[in-house]
Amino acid sequence: MASRHIVLLSCFVFLAAQHGIQAVEYEVTNNAGSSAGGVRFTNEIGIPYSRQTLVSATDFIWGVFQQNTPEERKTVQKVSLIIENTNGVAYASNNEIHVNANYIGSYSGDVKSEFTGVLYHEMTHIWQWNGNGQTPGGLIEGIADYVRLKANYAPSHWVKPGQGNRWDQGYDVTARFLDYCNSLRNGFVAELNKKMRSGYSADFFVELLGKTVDQLWTDYKAKYGN
Numbered sequence: 001m002a003s004r005h006i007v008l009l010s011c012f013v014f015l016a017a018q019h020g021i022q023a024v025e026y027e028v029t030n031n032a033g034s035s036a037g038g039v040r041f042t043n044e045i046g047i048p049y050s051r052q053t054l055v056s057a058t059d060f061i062w063g064v065f066q067q068n069t070p071e072e073r074k075t076v077q078k079v080s081l082i083i084e085n086t087n088g089v090a091y092a093s094n095n096e097i098h099v100n101a102n103y104i105g106s107y108s109g110d111v112k113s114e115f116t117g118v119l120y121h122e123m124t125h126i127w128q129w130n131g132n133g134q135t136p137g138g139l140i141e142g143i144a145d146y147v148r149l150k151a152n153y154a155p156s157h158w159v160k161p162g163q164g165n166r167w168d169q170g171y172d173v174t175a176r177f178l179d180y181c182n183s184l185r186n187g188f189v190a191e192l193n194k195k196m197r198s199g200y201s202a203d204f205f206v207e208l209l210g211k212t213v214d215q216l217w218t219d220y221k222a223k224y225g226n
C-alpha cells in the first residue's frame with residue numbers, strides 16, 4: 001500500500017510539473033444572512049457551486065490569457081468571495097470578490113447564470129495585468145467583459161457588435177471591440193494582457209495589429225455599418 005501511495009504521489013507531482021498547476025485556495029462566505037438576497041443565494045446558487053465556479057473561472061481565464069505556467073500569472077494564494085448586503089452589483093479588491101446580495105435578491109431573470117457571469121468578470125480582475133495602474137479603466141473593464149463574453153455568459157441586454165461611442169467606453173462596448181480585434185489576430189487579447197504586465201501604451205495595438213486603436217475602432221464601426 002505504501003509503494004502504491006508513492007507511485008500516486010509521483011504521478012501527481014509529474015502532472016503538476018507538466019500542467020503548471022498553481023495551488024489557489026477559494027473561500028466563499030454568505031454574510032447576507034436571512035435577507036432576501038442571502039436566502040435566494042442559499043436556495044438557488046449555494047456555496048459549493050460558487051466555489052466550483054471560482055475554480056472554473058480561474059482555469060478559463062488562464063486559458064484566454066494563454067498563461068500555461070505559474071510564472072506567467074499573478075501570484076495569488078487565496079481568493080475570497082463574500083456575499084453581502086451592499087450597493088451596486090459586485091467589485092473585486094485585494095483578491096476578494098464582493099457580490100451584492102440585494103442584487104441577487106431583486107434580479108428578475110436566471111439569477112444563477114447572471115451570478116456566474118458576474119464571477120467570471122470579477123475573477124478576471126483578480127488575474128489580469130493592469131499596466132501597473134496605467135491601463136485605462138475602460139480597457140480593464142472591457143477585458144473582464146470579454147472573458148465573460150467568451151465564456152458564453154453575456155446577458156441579452158448587452159450592446160450588439162458595432163455599437164458604442166468609444167473603443168474605451170468599457171464593459172460590453174469594449175468587450176465587443178476586443179472580440180473584433182481578436183478575430184484579426186487570434187490570441188490578441190492574451191498578448192495585450194501580457195504586454196500590460198509592466199506598463200501600458202496605446203502603441204500596443206499598433207505592435208500587435210499594425211493599426212492605431214482609433215483606426216481599428218473606425219474599421220470596426222464600418223464593418224457593422226455604424
